[in-house]
Amino acid sequence: MKPRNKFQKQIVVASKKLATITQAQIDWAYKNCIEHFGRRTKKGVITCLDCGAEWTDKTSATHSTCPNCQKTIKIQDTRQRVFRQQEYFSIITAVEGFQVIRFFFIDYYAKVGQKASYYHSEVVQRWIAPNGKFATMAKLRPMGYFVNTWNYSADLEIRKDQNIHNIYPTKIYPRQKLIPEVKRSGFNKQFYNLTPFDLLSFLLSNNKAETLLKANQIQLLQYFAYQTSKDIEHYWASIKIAMRNGYKIEDVSLWCDYIDMLAFFGKDLHNAKYVCPTNLIKEHDKYVKKKRKHYEQQRTEEARQKAFENELIFKNAKERFFGMEFSDNLLQIKMLESVGEIMEEGDAMHHCVFTNSYYLKEDSIILSATMEGKRLETIEFSLSKLKVMQSRGVFNKQTEYHDRILDLVSKNIPQIQKRISA
Secondary structure, three states: OOOOOHHHHHHHHHHOOOOOOOHHHHHHHHHHHOOOEEEEOOOOEEEEOOOOOEEEOOOOOOEEEOOOOOOEEEEEEOOOOEEEEEEEEEEEEEEOOEEEEEEEEEEEEEEOOOOOEEEEEEEEEEEEOOOOOEEEEEOOOOOOOOOOOOOOOOOOEEEOOOHHHOOOOOEEOOOOOOOHHHHOOOOOOOOOOOOHHHHHHHHHHOHHHHHHHHOOOHHHHHHHHHOOOOOHHHHHHHHHHHHHOOOOOOOHHHHHHHHHHHHHOOOOOOOHHHHOOOOHHHHHHHHHHHHHHHHHHOOOHHHHHHHHHHHHHHHHHHHHHOOOEEEOOOOEEEEOOOHHHHHHHHHHHOOOOOOOOHHHOOOEEEEEEEEOOEEEEEEEEEOOOOEEEEEEOHHHOOOOOHHHHHHHHHHOHHHHHHHHHO
16 A cells, blocks of 8 residues: 555655564574474374474473474474464564564474474564554455465555554564663563553553553553553543552452543542542442442433433444354353343443443443353453453452353454454
């Protein structure tokens, strides 16, 4: 795609000054991003899948050092003969005042008795200006849902920003070149489970991110760097009160919901009495009940008309997801398909999925996980991030099936993607 404005043209010019990836960087990536295996037969013959060397070791050792290439390899007892891995690594550098994150795709292919083959290709570049403005250069991707499909013969060009470009790499090359604005933000080359782009763009676009990082408020930093529907400005006064009082926010999502309800009832968000509750869950639940009671008292004709309007808005926005459900023979997860269903879910689970109008968020769909008809957890799934934002059971607590619920949703993301495209 041709650059359409001055900013994009500036990036295209600057991209010509990017250094070519060095052999040392390639070797580092192959060594650190790919897990190196040895295959052991029942007779104890171990084959190094990197160089093809063979030796005998009849012990039960799970790791060994190849006598030929000297690599430490993980031993697998298997009859499998062909092995393949696909990973990403990134290089963080600076060019012409831009912070640049370069992403390289690695394809590893190994067959018993042969020397392993490696392939790499640069597929995405994220260019971030000192003020946080950004653009993406990337290769083309064929149509489809396969994560690692790229048109490797295509050139890196300006592309419309998409979630597929926000890659979480397996490894990040340790030598990083940073622009001055990132250096003085307190960035210490740690990413705290955020993608490099999410963290660096947040640090450069919002000076409050710098404050959170320097104050070691990592949970808040993670939440607001990743959360697309929450504006940190709305919570900043309360965050400052919490930090000033040494209040540790254990569950940022729950705390923000609580602050939203305090604001709804006109409470003083500069008062530590409200902002820093000793028992957050108890106070949160108290205001959920209070807000629910408020809505119950407002059930006039006007309120019913508003609910009807919300139903139409909800249906028009989320109808393509209606009928979506999946199961693993124990758990069932399905889309909640009406405002009434969501209201019932909130009432039954004693949480704020209805009272805080999550169902009207453009970026979210609301799912319900059940077992034999019994509600377990309510799930908010982000359509832009393709990830569960929160999954909560009765009174916002997690159930013993929480990890299994997250795994079931993750396995069915392709089904959700198809409906997004539809």
